Amino acid sequence: AGLVGSLSGLTQGHFPVHAKATYADDLSEADTTRKIAKGRNAAIPVDAKAGRKGVDIFARSGAPVIAVQDGKIIKIGRTRRLGRFIQLRDVYGNTYTYGGLKKLARAYAVPKAQKVSRAQIKRELGLDKKDPVPTRPASAGKQVKASAKPAVAVVKERLFANPDRPNARRAGGEQQLLQRTDLSTLAPLSLPRDQVTIKPLKVGSRVVAGTILGRIGRTSARKAPHVRFEIRPAGRGAPRIDPKPVLDGWKLLESTAIYRAQGRNPFFGPDAKTPSVGQILLMSKEALQRRILANPRVEVYDCGRRDIKAGIIDRRVLASLEFLAASGLKPSVTSLRCGHGYFTKGGNVSHHSSGNAVDIAKINGVPVLGNQGQGSVTDLAVRRLLTLQGTIKPAQIITLMTYQGADNTLSLPDHHDHIHVGFTPLYGTDKKTARQLDAVLKPGQWIKLIDRLAQIDNPTVRTTPSKYAITVPKPKRASHAHKGE
Numbered sequence: 001a002g003l004v005g006s007l008s009g010l011t012q013g014h015f016p017v018h019a020k021a022t023y024a025d026d027l028s029e030a031d032t033t034r035k036i037a038k039g040r041n042a043a044i045p046v047d048a049k050a051g052r053k054g055v056d057i058f059a060r061s062g063a064p065v066i067a068v069q070d071g072k073i074i075k076i077g078r079t080r081r082l083g084r085f086i087q088l089r090d091v092y093g094n095t096y097t098y099g100g101l102k103k104l105a106r107a108y109a110v111p112k113a114q115k116v117s118r119a120q121i122k123r124e125l126g127l128d129k130k131d132p133v134p135t136r137p138a139s140a141g142k143q144v145k146a147s148a149k150p151a152v153a154v155v156k157e158r159l160f161a162n163p164d165r166p167n168a169r170r171a172g173g174e175q176q177l178l179q180r181t182d183l184s185t186l187a188p189l190s191l192p193r194d195q196v197t198i199k200p201l202k203v204g205s206r207v208v209a210g211t212i213l214g215r216i217g218r219t220s221a222r223k224a225p226h227v228r229f230e231i232r233p234a235g236r237g238a239p240r241i242d243p244k245p246v247l248d249g250w251k252l253l254e255s256t257a258i259y260r261a262q263g264r265n266p267f268f269g270p271d272a273k274t275p276s277v278g279q280i281l282l283m284s285k286e287a288l289q290r291r292i293l294a295n296p297r298v299e300v301y302d303c304g305r306r307d308i309k310a311g312i313i314d315r316r317v318l319a320s321l322e323f324l325a326a327s328g329l330k331p332s333v334t335s336l337r338c339g340h341g342y343f344t345k346g347g348n349v350s351h352h353s354s355g356n357a358v359d360i361a362k363i364n365g366v367p368v369l370g371n372q373g374q375g376s377v378t379d380l381a382v383r384r385l386l387t388l389q390g391t392i393k394p395a396q397i398i399t400l401m402t403y404q405g406a407d408n409t410l411s412l413p414d415h416h417d418h419i420h421v422g423f424t425p426l427y428g429t430d431k432k433t434a435r436q437l438d439a440v441l442k443p444g445q446w447i448k449l450i451d452r453l454a455q456i457d458n459p460t461v462r463t464t465p466s467k468y469a470i471t472v473p474k475p476k477r478a479s480h481a482h483k484g485e
Contacts, residue, residue, distance in 0.1 A: 010094060012069075012284060012315075013250050014209050016229050017216065019063035023055045023229075023247065052242040054230040056100075061225040064212045065098050068250075070285070070314070073205045073213075076104065082228060086213050091314060091356075091423075092391060093234030100228040102217025107198045108207055111310040206354070208311035209285065239443045241450045280322045281392060285311070288318035297325040299362070303338035312337060313355045316392055316423045320385065321358065327384050329377075332362035334418060351396070351422035360419040369417035372400045381419060382409070396422040 015021070069090035078084050082099030089095045199205065201213070216225045231243040275283075283291070289308050292298050298321050300308065307313050313336055324331045340352035340359075351357035361368055363377045372378045378399060385397055386406055398410045398420040441449065 010092075010231070010233070010246050011249060013246070014066060014068045015247065015250050016065055016068050016096070016098065017057050017059045017063055017227060018066045018210075018212070019059045021057050021059040021063070023057045024244070052244065053240040054097075054099075054228055055243050055247065056223075056226045057229055057247075058224050058226040059216050061102070061217045063216045063225070065101065065214050065216060065227050067207045067209050067211045067213055068096055069094075070208050070311070071096075071206070073201065073203055073207065076201075076203055083219055084214075085228075088207070088213070091316075095232040097230040097232070098213060098227050099230065100219055100226060101214040102219055102225070103215040105201045105212050105214050108201045108205065108211050109196050110199050111306065111312065112197050210311075233441070233446055235441065237443050238441070239446055241446055245450065275326070277323060277326050280326055281319055283319070283322075285315040285318065288315060288322055289313075291322055292318055295322070295325055297330045298322070299330065299332040300336075301334060301339070304333055304336040307336045307338050307355065313358075314423055316394075317356065317358050317421070319392055320388065320394065320421055323388065324363075324381060324384060329381055329384065330362075330364045331360045331381070332365075333358055334361040335359035351424070356424070357396075357420065357422035360421070361417060363419075367417070368399070368419055372416070378419060385421060394421050395424040396420060398422075 067088055069088070069092075071088045071090040073086065074089045074095065075087040076085070082097065084101045084104060085097060085099040086101070086104055087095055087097050201207075207213075214227075216227050218225050229243055229247070230240050231246060232238055232240050280288075280291075289311070292300070293305060293308060308318070317336070321331055321333065335352060336358055337352055337355045340357075352359075360381070363381045366377045368378050379401065382397055382399060382401065382403070385394060386403065386409070388394065394408055396410060397406075397408055398412050398415045400411050400413070400416055401409065402411045403409045
């Protein structure tokens with residue numbers, strides 16, 4: 001279980017170059033989408049090379065390199081070996097290095113901070129009080145005449161000839177730059193322009209997957225434009241590993257039908273209506289965002305929906321909400337990042353501040369307030385959450401209840417009206433904590449694991465039933481009543 005959890009963070013990711021690209025012994029587009037003749041082996045081997053610690057990915061000059069996962073920028077600089085480089089650490093603790101860059105991104109787009117009170121959220125979700133009983137019939141379309149709006153003072157907008165200068169940026173030039181910037185060139189935020197601001201990309205910046213980190217260009221007369229891509233897995237002392245198997249895996253996930261039956265797609269279209277729990281837990285963050293925002297079984301307050309659209313909510317939180325919905329429960333979310341303070345009441349940094357937690361105040365329309373204890377709807381939801389394992393296992397499930405044998409349930413008196421589900425932000429602001437990431441594999445074991453991938457035989461994928469398969473006869477109707485239902 002520990003090994004699978006350690007590798008899980010490397011299995012889902014974006015290809016680091018957002019353009020047509022090639023690398024040594026890469027899988028071609030023809031390989032990933034080719035049709036296989038009946039009776040031929042349909043499997044595609046993912047191999048490794050002993051001793052390789054990085055891969056050069058070649059693309060056109062000016063091609064953007066992007067964040068492969070949500071994460072935190074931990075280092076920016078220039079060295080003799082890497083040239084101009086940038087390093088990103090994801091939420092699982094894996095570190096990705098992009099070297100040999102022609103340009104580094106100077107800025108990235110982030111959603112503007114929005115303030116919303118707990119009282120506003122409760123009113124929005126109907127948690128403050130019950131609806132009053134009407135005393136007269138509805139107005140049948142009559143509208144109350146709106147009062148005149150107060151006059152608004154018109155303020156002249158200041159424009160700068162050189163808004164990119166430091167002093168001009170601080171005095172409003174940053175927003176002037178934003179108005180003429182294509183946001184898609186900075187980060188994949190699906191928010192209106194007036195809800196987005198630009199921040200300088202620097203060490204400590206937290207970015208979402210797909211954010212542009214730099215540009216490829218010719219930096220040497222001997223080599224075509226490229227980026228040097230390296231991976232260091234989670235764990236203190238972990239070595240750099242061959243990134244090719246990971247890159248091949250990401251490419252295969254994007255282009256093949258690895259998680260679905262032939263002709264069916266559980267993530268999009270009609271088949272997406274009833275995905276299995278297993279399929280939900282395998283979905284990408286982007287797929288989970290789309291599902292939650294369109295899922296009538298997951299109720300989220302407006303400011304929280306904005307957090308989801310902005311991509312600042314951890315994939316583990318999204319998967320947990322979809323998991324509850326697929327389990328027949330309807331969670332009502334009252335707190336993600338927006339609307340929650342930076343600190344908890346106990347003075348600790350809240351998991352909400354980094355998008356790693358969710359508060360649920362209702363299950364199936366029943367408030368958590370007054371409905372805790374054995375057999376309650378809250379108890380049912382917590383027990384379902386306790387079945388999550390590996391990297392998707394919550395670090396904290398806080399209510400008024402604790403569970404024997406569960407190391408992640410807490411009972412706190414101020415959680416009488418909601419379920420708190422939190423995940424540890426592994427790349428947190430505390431440098432000491434960041435160095436103490438759980439290392440399931442020792443440095444030498446990582447090398448052995450990646451080298452072992454080169455020795456695994458290409459598996460044979462059968463296209464016809466084996467001789468041991470049992471034919472299932474068509475079931476007969478027990479009764480002809482209700483025929484056609």
